[in-house]
Amino acid sequence: MKKSLLFVIIILTLSVSSVYAATTGYTNISDIALYKDADYASKAAGTVKLNTKLTITEEKDQWYNIRTAEGLSGWIEKYFVTVPAEKYVANNTQYKINVRTSPTTSSKAVGQLNPGDRVKYIDTYHSWHIIEYNGNECYVASWLTDVEYENAQKIYLLHDETNIRSEASLTSNVTAQGNRYDSYEVLTEKNGWLQIKLPDGQTGYVAGWLTTYDQNYYSEEKAGYKKTVEDLNVRSGPSADHNQVQVLSKGSVVKVVGSENGWDKVVSEEGVVGWCSNDYLKETYPLSGRSILLDPGHGGEDPGSISYSGKYEKYVNLEVANKVKDILESLGAKVYMTRTGDYYIKNKERGRMADRLNADILLSIHHNSLNNSDYFGTSTYYNTIHYKDPAHGYNLAEAIYLNAITVNGIYRDGIFDRNYEVLRETNTPAALIEIGFMSNPYEEMNIHSGSFQYAVAEKIAAGIVDYFNKK
Numbered sequence: 001m002k003k004s005l006l007f008v009i010i011i012l013t014l015s016v017s018s019v020y021a022a023t024t025g026y027t028n029i030s031d032i033a034l035y036k037d038a039d040y041a042s043k044a045a046g047t048v049k050l051n052t053k054l055t056i057t058e059e060k061d062q063w064y065n066i067r068t069a070e071g072l073s074g075w076i077e078k079y080f081v082t083v084p085a086e087k088y089v090a091n092n093t094q095y096k097i098n099v100r101t102s103p104t105t106s107s108k109a110v111g112q113l114n115p116g117d118r119v120k121y122i123d124t125y126h127s128w129h130i131i132e133y134n135g136n137e138c139y140v141a142s143w144l145t146d147v148e149y150e151n152a153q154k155i156y157l158l159h160d161e162t163n164i165r166s167e168a169s170l171t172s173n174v175t176a177q178g179n180r181y182d183s184y185e186v187l188t189e190k191n192g193w194l195q196i197k198l199p200d201g202q203t204g205y206v207a208g209w210l211t212t213y214d215q216n217y218y219s220e221e222k223a224g225y226k227k228t229v230e231d232l233n234v235r236s237g238p239s240a241d242h243n244q245v246q247v248l249s250k251g252s253v254v255k256v257v258g259s260e261n262g263w264d265k266v267v268s269e270e271g272v273v274g275w276c277s278n279d280y281l282k283e284t285y286p287l288s289g290r291s292i293l294l295d296p297g298h299g300g301e302d303p304g305s306i307s308y309s310g311k312y313e314k315y316v317n318l319e320v321a322n323k324v325k326d327i328l329e330s331l332g333a334k335v336y337m338t339r340t341g342d343y344y345i346k347n348k349e350r351g352r353m354a355d356r357l358n359a360d361i362l363l364s365i366h367h368n369s370l371n372n373s374d375y376f377g378t379s380t381y382y383n384t385i386h387y388k389d390p391a392h393g394y395n396l397a398e399a400i401y402l403n404a405i406t407v408n409g410i411y412r413d414g415i416f417d418r419n420y421e422v423l424r425e426t427n428t429p430a431a432l433i434e435i436g437f438m439s440n441p442y443e444e445m446n447i448h449s450g451s452f453q454y455a456v457a458e459k460i461a462a463g464i465v466d467y468f469n470k471k
């Protein structure tokens, strides 16, 4: 009690002293409702997507009062919000670095960062850091600057025997190992790697995708999908004494995010949160009855991108597609592949294969390249030439993108409408993902790591589940 009062005082003090003191958080679950009050018995006030940026204006017990950039506001349980540490962009070079109005070297320079300068970090986009500069959002080149953390931000390891290395790269020496649940303070981040403080006072680097910022993550592992076996009351707490907040009709699929005394805490397809007696919920496979065509891009005489170190894209596309296939099958889907080996199929033919198989969706898997080795980040694509309904491609591209960029160390590059043959020459809802830039030497190393591929594959699968849940 005293603790929360202290928090309120701190928040009040901060909000009077500075406009920028409001904390930023991000939703860590897809399509979650906001509430009028800090109580599930109050009315839902709108729904927000996964990874939505939230400005936290107040906190009360287990709840945040938030507003979004689109002007939505309401209460959300802290459990569904990840609050990252304040980060800064530092100029650790001996040179002045231009601050620009957009993420390109040809845009106008509005100022410079002197050697040793630190400015507030907002986000990363297309290999440019977005910073706060004289009260405005401006851009500095990520390849010239470092990201540093102001306060002790803890990260948690996801797996046992995780290697901690001397440098931010898979080729550097392993200097220590950590286990699942171990937590460390983060000092900086570089190319998807986190520099952490070890118990003996030394520092080391761990791959971002082997870590999580989210303390709730481990309970999330229990998360699964269940189906109602009859019409079912959803209540505001884990007993029949609590208010009824919704009635789910028989056969509804819910996401289970917690469990207590025979009651499951669930999130409905509409984002409504509440508790159900688990006597009336049955485990289900969220993709059962769905058929999916995965397309590992290129193959045979067509190598695709050739990486910074001379490796071919066609091989990594197939490696990732095989991992996505295994995960989708474990979720109940019927999965087809356009190719299972190193041979070439015309792009047009890949699109038509989806129609012939009567697949529900087509996902093409690629890795990007540019003749500029600085670029990095994940992007997804859709095509609107043959359709007007966003459910046909955009929704799939968006759901996969929003999930993929939650992998620590993955940066965002955007969701784009492109006239790609594989997306155009099909009547099946279709999207394409470019997981990262093989032309960037650091991102390339990550792309070839099996653990990185698996982390991304899991999020691609989660995006596909989200897409079908919304339909």
Ligand SMILES: [Zn+2]
Residues within 6 Å of the ligand: 297, 298, 304, 305, 313, 366, 367, 368
């Ligand atoms: Zn490609």
